[in-house]
Amino acid sequence: MINLTNVALHDVLLVEDSLADVVLMQEAVQESMPHTRLSVAGHGVDALRFLRREASFEDAPRPDLILLDLNMPLKGGLEVLSDLRDDPELRSIPVLVLSTSDRREDVERAYDLGANTYLVKPRDLPGFFALMQQMNDYWFRSARLPQGNKW
Structure with missing residues (x-):
């Protein structure tokens, strides 16, 4: 028996x-990552408000991981990534770019700005x-996240 309190x-x-x-991700997280609380920001401006x-978003939890789309209204993912890496309070949070774009320029720019990984969205x-x-398995079982990641 698994003790869920631990x-x-x-x-x-x-x-x-x-x-x-968003709906696909919610279903996938619920099925594959049952001990994960998923928060959603619909664009880059709200993402930065959430994180700050x-x-x-006054009671927003500090995420252990950010899944960031690139092509969004108001403030795109690359702009958000740049802002995150310029902010001493937020720069240690791992950012996984999750985009439909497989363009070399997008991949290189994301890594230049400090993305921890770049993933192309699955189609199903x-x-x-x-x-x-x-x-x-990788981020929550194998990798060690920065200790200061919780408020």
């Missing part, structure tokens, strides 16, 4: 403007499930 809860912020992709606990639910399981 299982760590992980916070993930999904920055995504596509409602269809501004406006209606089984692909999202597999990706979430791989993320869970």
Whole structure:
């Protein structure tokens, strides 16, 4: 029997403007990463407000991991990534770019700005499930995250 009181809860912020992709991610996280609380910001401006606990996000949890789409209204993912890496309070949070773009320029720019990894979005639910399981295994079981990641 698993004692759930000893299982760590992980916070993930999904920055995504596509409602269809948000729903896919929610299902995939629920299935593949059951000890994960997924928060969603629909564009880059809200993502930064969430991370800085501004406006209606005063009680937002500090994420252990950020899943960042590139192509969004108001403030794109590359701009958000640049802002995160320039902010001493936020720069240690791992950022996984999750985009439909497989363009070399986007991949290189994301890494130049400090992305921890770049992933192309799967096209179906089984692909999202597999990706979430791989993320869970790597980021929450194998990798060591910065100790100061919780407020």
